[in-house]
Structures are given as structure tokens and as C-alpha cells.
Amino acid sequence: SSGINAEYGRICRTSRVVRIFRFARHNKELLVVMRVVSSASKEFAMLAMLIMVFVLLFGTLLYYCEMGYNSNFNSIPLGCWWAIVTVTTVGYGDLAPKSTIGRLIGSVAVVLGIVILALPMTVIVSKFNESYGDVKRKTEQDQLKRVRAHAIANGAIY
Numbered sequence: 001s002s003g004i005n006a007e008y009g010r011i012c013r014t015s016r017v018v019r020i021f022r023f024a025r026h027n028k029e030l031l032v033v034m035r036v037v038s039s040a041s042k043e044f045a046m047l048a049m050l051i052m053v054f055v056l057l058f059g060t061l062l063y064y065c066e067m068g069y070n071s072n073f074n075s076i077p078l079g080c081w082w083a084i085v086t087v088t089t090v091g092y093g094d095l096a097p098k099s100t101i102g103r104l105i106g107s108v109a110v111v112l113g114i115v116i117l118a119l120p121m122t123v124i125v126s127k128f129n130e131s132y133g134d135v136k137r138k139t140e141q142d143q144l145k146r147v148r149a150h151a152i153a154n155g156a157i158y
Helices: 002-024 028-039 041-065 076-087 100-153
Strands: none
Touching: 028 041, 028 100, 041 076, 041 100, 076 100
């Protein structure tokens, strides 16, 4: 019974977080971010695909290179875990290659990880600039319309 109540409590707390998304409809900046994320879905998909390919490639390479040198790399999925941590430049430090060729592969993985993460970001940033510029122009146009309407109502413009 207490397990069910704890689960119910977690669901209720999660529903509070979902309410934040309703707030986003009234906040221009959050709307810009949501628009950019939806318009850059192809770039995010490309980024995810590149990361998956490099993780599988470097994880498998490191597993085979460290086979006789390092007992920590005892499976390809563990090598993929190391590759995820390395390519995304998190670097927990729980696994590290010990052989020379393994360290060389690790160095290449770090450099390519930075490049992989940086390339799509330029496209995403340009989409953000476009969306923010559109919102800014629309806000300025709306403000200009209000000023003109106010001036016409007060007889300043005929």
C-alpha cells in the first residue's frame, strides 16, 4: 500500500512540472525556444545519428584495442558507455584506456566529439536568431500600431 502511495505521489509531482508548459504559451522567450526546437528537428536528428554512429564505432574499436591491456573494457556495451562519456565530453573518469592505441583512439574521439557537437549548433543558433528576430519585429510592429491608434484617437494624426 505504501508503494502505491509513493508512486501516486511521484505522479502528482510530475504533473506539477507539466504545468510549466502551459506557462510557456504566455512567455515570448519560451515560445521562441519551443519554435527553434521544433524547426531544428532535422538538425537534432542528424546530431543524434552522428553521435550514435561514433559511439558504436569508437566503443567497438576501444573494446578490441584494450582487450589484452585493460580488464575494465570487458564488453562492447561498456566500450560504448566510455564512448558516450567521451564523445559528449562529459568525462566521468570511471573508464580510461591504458594501451597506447587506446589512448590515441580516445584522443581522436574527444576531438571528433567536439566537432560533432559544434557543427549542428551553428545551424541551431542561426534558427534561433531568425525566430527571435521575427518575434522582435512583430512586437515592434504591434507597438507601432498601438502608438498610431492612440495618436489617431487623440487627434494628433488625421
